[in-house]
Each structure stands twice: as structure tokens, then as C-alpha cells.
Amino acid sequence: xxxxxxxxxxxxxxxxxxxxxxxxxxxxxxxxxxxxxxxxxxxxxxxxxxxxxxxxxxxxxxxxxxxxxxxxxxxxxxxxxxxxxxxxxxxxxxxxxxxxxxxxxxxxxxxxxxxxxxxxxxxxxxxxxxxxxxxxxxxxxxxxxxxxxxxxxxxxxxxxxxxxxxxxxxxxxxxxxxxxxxxxxxxxxx
Amino acid sequence: xxxxxxxxxxxxxxxxxxxxxxxxxxxxxxxxxxxxxxxxxxxxxxxxxxxxxxxxxxxxxxxxxxxxxxxxxxxxxxxxxxxxxxxxxxxxxxxxxxxxxxxxxxxxxxxxxxxxxxxxxxxxxxxxxxxxxxxxxxxxxxxxxxxxxxxxxxxxxxxxxxxxxxxxxxxxxxxxxxxxxxxxxxxxxxxx
Numbered sequence: 001x002x003x004x005x006x007x008x009x010x011x012x013x014x015x016x017x018x019x020x021x022x023x024x025x026x027x028x029x030x031x032x033x034x035x036x037x038x039x040x041x042x043x044x045x046x047x048x049x050x051x052x053x054x055x056x057x058x059x060x061x062x063x064x065x066x067x068x069x070x071x072x073x074x075x076x077x078x079x080x081x082x083x084x085x086x087x088x089x090x091x092x093x094x095x096x097x098x099x100x101x102x103x104x105x106x107x108x109x110x111x112x113x114x115x116x117x118x119x120x121x122x123x124x125x126x127x128x129x130x131x132x133x134x135x136x137x138x139x140x141x142x143x144x145x146x147x148x149x150x151x152x153x154x155x156x157x158x159x160x161x162x163x164x165x166x167x168x169x170x171x172x173x174x175x176x177x178x179x180x181x182x183x184x185x186x187x188x189x190x
Numbered sequence: 191x192x193x194x195x196x197x198x199x200x201x202x203x204x205x206x207x208x209x210x211x212x213x214x215x216x217x218x219x220x221x222x223x224x225x226x227x228x229x230x231x232x233x234x235x236x237x238x239x240x241x242x243x244x245x246x247x248x249x250x251x252x253x254x255x256x257x258x259x260x261x262x263x264x265x266x267x268x269x270x271x272x273x274x275x276x277x278x279x280x281x282x283x284x285x286x287x288x289x290x291x292x293x294x295x296x297x298x299x300x301x302x303x304x305x306x307x308x309x310x311x312x313x314x315x316x317x318x319x320x321x322x323x324x325x326x327x328x329x330x331x332x333x334x335x336x337x338x339x340x341x342x343x344x345x346x347x348x349x350x351x352x353x354x355x356x357x358x359x360x361x362x363x364x365x366x367x368x369x370x371x372x373x374x375x376x377x378x379x380x381x382x
Contacts, residue, residue: 093321095223
């Protein structure tokens, strides 16, 4: 009886497995195509500016026009158009403004070159300033510690103060020790 | 070094100040359109009456295409200007076309019944709005007799400027070319 049940269960599982793999095989193919299309749509949509948003891509936005644009991107890609052609279509309708990352040509070059120029200029100013400090002796060539010229009187004064403090502390310590000894002797006597 | 800083710093800050001034004074609702000066994107759409109408059917006339929706506030504001266009110009000279966009047909018809207007109304399909680079509503395109986009209006149409544009287009093939914005901004969808 148990064998019969186990056999039935095995056959059922096999049948379900076969049905599932049979049904799933073409779906997997479709899913793979669909996923690739989704990825391409997302890639193109991420490069386009949502026309009614502030600095949001078509991919990120949930506005009606962004959804329409996403649908059109997907339709065009599904029809066999290249991602470049789809992007070009939107540039033709909305202008280069629609590109979140404009092409590095013409006036757009300024966007890419100005930060670089600012860094180079800043480095130049810093270099000139450091050289001036080195020449003036404000910092050493190694640049790690400032070289400060201290007058000899000041050094003597600091040494004298240090000796004074040190001597005072020694005398106070000796006095305290003597008091402690006295107190201990009295306590033992009592 | 200090003697250079006297003129280098003002020189460097000048472009920044100019950019700031440009950014603060420009109307962000005015966006350049690559369509202006070029042939208007063709379309063939269904009218509210069930017929079809294409841009090629209107060749030889000045065409005013108005993208609108019943839920759009500025569309209500500009409606009197469109009524003026309809009443002032002969249909065989100026074709006023409304394209209801992102709207339900019943709502569009109710809007027109309430505010009036008998110009041809089309139902937006086939990505016509995207073909025209429409991003908010309302947007209006003035197309010359040759079928080229002469002007794009973003936001509510103002009667005086619309009239001046149409008159100049009636006078010649391509009049003053440019984009213009409106003090009544375009909207994307209901409530936005």
C-alpha cells in the first residue's frame, strides 16, 4: 500500500515537473528577451531628462509624460531601433536639453573643462603660495613643521621656570612624606 | 602674487556672476524647441466627430495646433483667446485645431460644451504630443502655409501675441521665428 502511494507521488511529481518545464521553457526565452528590452529601455530612459521635472531622469520620474516617453522608448527599441536612434529622436523633438549628460562639444565643453581648469588653477595658486612660504622660511622644505625663531632670553626664562617648578614639587613631596611618617608612628603608639 | 589677485579674482568671478544673473532672470518655462523653423511633424488623427484629419489636409493655410486637456487650469484661462481666433479668422485662411491630450473624451466634450468653441478637435494618439516635443499643457504651435513650425507657445495663449503671430504668418510664409513662454505656466497633469 505504502509502495503504491509512493509510486503515485513520484509519478505526480514527475508529471508536474514535466508540465512545468514544458510550459516554462518558452516563457524563459520570452522573459530573457523582455528583461533585455527592459534593461535597454531603462538605460536609454536614464540618460533622458524628464521634461516636467527638476533634474530627474525619465527613468526616475513617475509623471505622465515620463511614462509616455518610457513606453515610446520601449516600443521603438522593440521595433528594432538602436538606443542611439531613440535618443536622437528625443533630441530632435526636445533639443539637447533633454540629455542629462550633454555631448562634450561646442559650448557644452565648458561644463567638462571648467571644473578641470579650476582644479589646475587652484593647484597653481597653492604651489606658488607654498614656494613663497618656503622662500620666506615660514615653513621648512620638508613642509612638516614650522621653523620658529625663539629668542635666547625666552629659552632661559622657560628653563628657569621649569627648574623652579621642579624644585618646589620635590620640597613639597619631601614635606608630605615626613608628615605621613609622623602620623603613622603616632597611630602605632596609640 | 597679491598684485595678481587684484584682477584675477574679479576676472574669475565675472563669468560666475554672469551665469548667476542669467539663471535668475530667465523664465524657466521657456524652453528652446528644435522644431521651430523646421517642417511640422505630420500626423493623422481621429476627430471628435469620428472622421480623420491630417496636417497635409491643411497645407496652404496657417495652422494653429493647441494641445490641451479638460483638467488643465491654464487651458481654461486661454480658452477665450482661442474663441477669438476662431471668430476673427476665416477657416480657409486659419485652421485652428485642438488636440485633446491625456484626457478622457467625455471630459473634453463636457469642457467644450461648457466653454464653447467649434473648431476641429482631435484625439491624441500615436505619440503625436511627443512628436511635437510637448511636455506640459497647454502648448500651442503656429505653423505657416508651407507647413513649417514658426512659433511654439508654452502655457496659456495670450490673444494679443497670438493675433500678431497669425497676422504675420498670413502676410508671409515664415514670420518671426522663435519660442515664447507664458506667465501662466504649462502643467503636466491634473493637480500638478
